[in-house]
Amino acid sequence: MKKIFILTGEPSGDKLASTVISKLKSQNPDIEYLSVGGNHLKKLGIDSIFNLNEITYLGFTSIFLNIFKIRNRINHTVNEIIKFNPDILFSVDSPDFTMRVAERVKKINTNIKTIHYVAPQVWIWRKNRVKKIKKFIDHILLLFDFEKKYFDEENIKNTFVGHPLIEVNKDNKKIIENIIPKNKKIISIFPGSRKSETDALLNILIDFIKLMNKKHNDFYFYFHATDENKNLILSEIKKFNIENVDVVSDESIKSKILSNSVFAVSKSGTVSLQISSSNIPSIIIYKLSFINFMIFKMLVNVKFANIINIINNREVIPELLQNECNADEIYRSVIYLLKNPDLLKKQLLDCSKTLEGIRSKTSSSEEACLVLRNYLS
Numbered sequence: 001m002k003k004i005f006i007l008t009g010e011p012s013g014d015k016l017a018s019t020v021i022s023k024l025k026s027q028n029p030d031i032e033y034l035s036v037g038g039n040h041l042k043k044l045g046i047d048s049i050f051n052l053n054e055i056t057y058l059g060f061t062s063i064f065l066n067i068f069k070i071r072n073r074i075n076h077t078v079n080e081i082i083k084f085n086p087d088i089l090f091s092v093d094s095p096d097f098t099m100r101v102a103e104r105v106k107k108i109n110t111n112i113k114t115i116h117y118v119a120p121q122v123w124i125w126r127k128n129r130v131k132k133i134k135k136f137i138d139h140i141l142l143l144f145d146f147e148k149k150y151f152d153e154e155n156i157k158n159t160f161v162g163h164p165l166i167e168v169n170k171d172n173k174k175i176i177e178n179i180i181p182k183n184k185k186i187i188s189i190f191p192g193s194r195k196s197e198t199d200a201l202l203n204i205l206i207d208f209i210k211l212m213n214k215k216h217n218d219f220y221f222y223f224h225a226t227d228e229n230k231n232l233i234l235s236e237i238k239k240f241n242i243e244n245v246d247v248v249s250d251e252s253i254k255s256k257i258l259s260n261s262v263f264a265v266s267k268s269g270t271v272s273l274q275i276s277s278s279n280i281p282s283i284i285i286y287k288l289s290f291i292n293f294m295i296f297k298m299l300v301n302v303k304f305a306n307i308i309n310i311i312n313n314r315e316v317i318p319e320l321l322q323n324e325c326n327a328d329e330i331y332r333s334v335i336y337l338l339k340n341p342d343l344l345k346k347q348l349l350d351c352s353k354t355l356e357g358i359r360s361k362t363s364s365s366e367e368a369c370l371v372l373r374n375y376l377s
Contacts, residue, residue, distance in 0.1 A: 002028075002376050003086040006035040006046065007077070007101060009055055009094025011193040011226045012270065014038035015251075016117065017092045019164050019365040021046070024372055031376070034084050036077055039227040049080045053195065053228060055097055070097070078104045086112060088375055093118040099133065106136035113375050117141040117368055119151065119158075130154050139375070141368050143270075144358050146311075161367035162360025165274035180260055184220035184244070187212075187334070188258050188280070190266035191223060191233065197267055198229045200287050202236055205265065207327035209245055212334075221245040222261075224254050224271075263334060268305040272317065276308060276351035281344040283318045283333050284309075287325040308354050316350045 006021060008014045018040035024031065025044060035041050038052040055073050078101055081089060089105055089112050091098035102114045114137050120129055133140070134154050142148060143163040151158040180186060189205055191198045209221050221244060223233050230249040237245055248254050255278075258264065264275045264282040275282045284306045304310050306317050318337075320329050337343055360367055 001030055001032050002088075003032045003034075003084060004088045004090055004372070004376075005081050005084055005086040006033060006037055006041060007081075007089060007091040007098045008035070008037050008041075008052065009092075009097040011038050011040075011052065011228055013093040013098075013118070014040045014052060015193075016164060017041060017090070018044060020090075020117065020368045020372070023365045023369045027369065028373065028376070034080070034086070049077065073097075074100055074104070077101050078108070081105050081112075082108055085109070088112070088372060089114045090372065091116045095120040095129075099137070103132075103136040113138050115139045115141065115371060115375065117161075118143055119147050130156070139371060141371060143364070144311075146358075159367065159371055160360060161371075162362075162364040163270070163273055163358065164364040165270055166277040166355050166359055180257060181220050181244075183218070185218055185263075186257060186261040187219055187221050188261040188264040188266075188275075189221055189223050190264065190269075190271050190275075191225070191229075192267040192269070193226045193229070195229055195232065198232060201267055201285065201325075202233060204285075204287070204325060204327055204330070206237065206240060206242070208265070208330045208334075209242060210240070211327055211331040213242070213244065219244065222254075222257050223247040224258070225249045263338060265330060265334065268319070268321075270307065272306050272308060273355070276317075276348075277355055279348055279352070281337060281347050283320060283330070283337070285320045285325045285330060287322060308351055311354055311358070312350065316347060316354070 006017050008017050014037045017037065021041065022044055033046045035046050035048050036050065036052065037046060037048045041048065050073065055070055082105065089102055091102050091114065102116065105112055106114055116137050119140050119142050130150055131154060134156050137156065139157040140151055142158055142160045145160050148158060148160055191201045191205055212219055225233050225247050227249050230247055233247045237247065248257060258275065258280060259278045261280050264280050266272055266275055266282055266284055268284050268286040272282065272284060286305055304315065305319055305321060308316050309319065318333055320333060
């Protein structure tokens with residue numbers, strides 16, 4: 001029986017991995033799996049060697065403070081992969097964790113094929129990583145076509161598979177009875193999949209909702225959560241007795257709620273692609289500690305945080321970062337855009353053009369699945 005070890009480093013990677021593995025399981029049921037994964041892979045019946053939350057940290061200082069714990073988990077993961085002896089080590093995103101593991105595994109057992117899904121953003125920072133990656137990654141799966149040149153230059157096998165978050169489900173516009181309240185305009189809120197992101201943004205977002213409710217009574221707010229942070233968000237909201245807010249973690253329900261929203265407030269990250277793909281206007285927010293932000297500014301070579309803005313080299317979607325990431329600024333930005341439909345149309349048009357340029361011909365999961373099957377045969 002063929003074996004695949006799935007290696008993720010955070011909930012978003014767990015979600016991405018599950019879309020590929022779900023398809024692979026339906027096509028090749030006789031494969032044994034083990035993982036470092038979360039609830040999405042667990043729902044597919046795949047065990048994880050430890051809880052994903054143990055290695056999910058935000059910011060340089062947080063990683064530094066937990067360096068010994070992370071190092072122990074890397075050692076443990078390498079040992080478990082070697083013991084499992086898979087045909088393929090399928091790593092997904094989180095390169096500072098997954099690629100460290102892949103590098104060490106490859107040194108011990110060169111027969112294990114290493115396939116990495118979601119290329120490190122070498123076009124943003126640490127471009128010299130590509131030369132090192134070549135030594136231990138057999139094949140890399142790219143979300144964006146423009147990334148290809150960086151890996152072609154070093155003769156690293158690569159395949160552009162596209163981004164799964166921009167594959168639109170046309171059924172999402174159907175209203176879900178008893179879930180979406182009637183006569184209310186929906187604003188979707190994305191506080192992040194990591195606990196550390198949620199901790200940094202949650203109170204700011206709750207204050208934003210309170211500001212909205214002081215002056216408007218026709219909005220309803222949905223926090224788009226993960227199974228891991230849903231209870232954290234619910235417990236915080238209950239402290240304030242806010243009636244026009246709810247928290248959802250079911251993926252199909254979240255997609256439908258997003259598609260029926262008038263606006264979205266989202267932390268910076270790839271989820272903005274899903275929002276744009278659903279044709280929903282938005283703003284981007286993010287906040288790091290001062291030290292983490294200064295380190296980040298020194299290391300990166302792009303002007304923007306959001307991928308749509310980076311691709312266009314201009315602010316298509318407004319970004320409220322650091323000091324601007326506060327309830328007052330979020331409120332002002334949301335209301336200003338909602339009162340200016342021409343600006344909303346312009347944002348959606350620009351986003352649509354950008355997405356067309358990075359969309360794959362088929363689905364990302366299908367393309368990635370095909371690469372895995374080729375290595376198994």
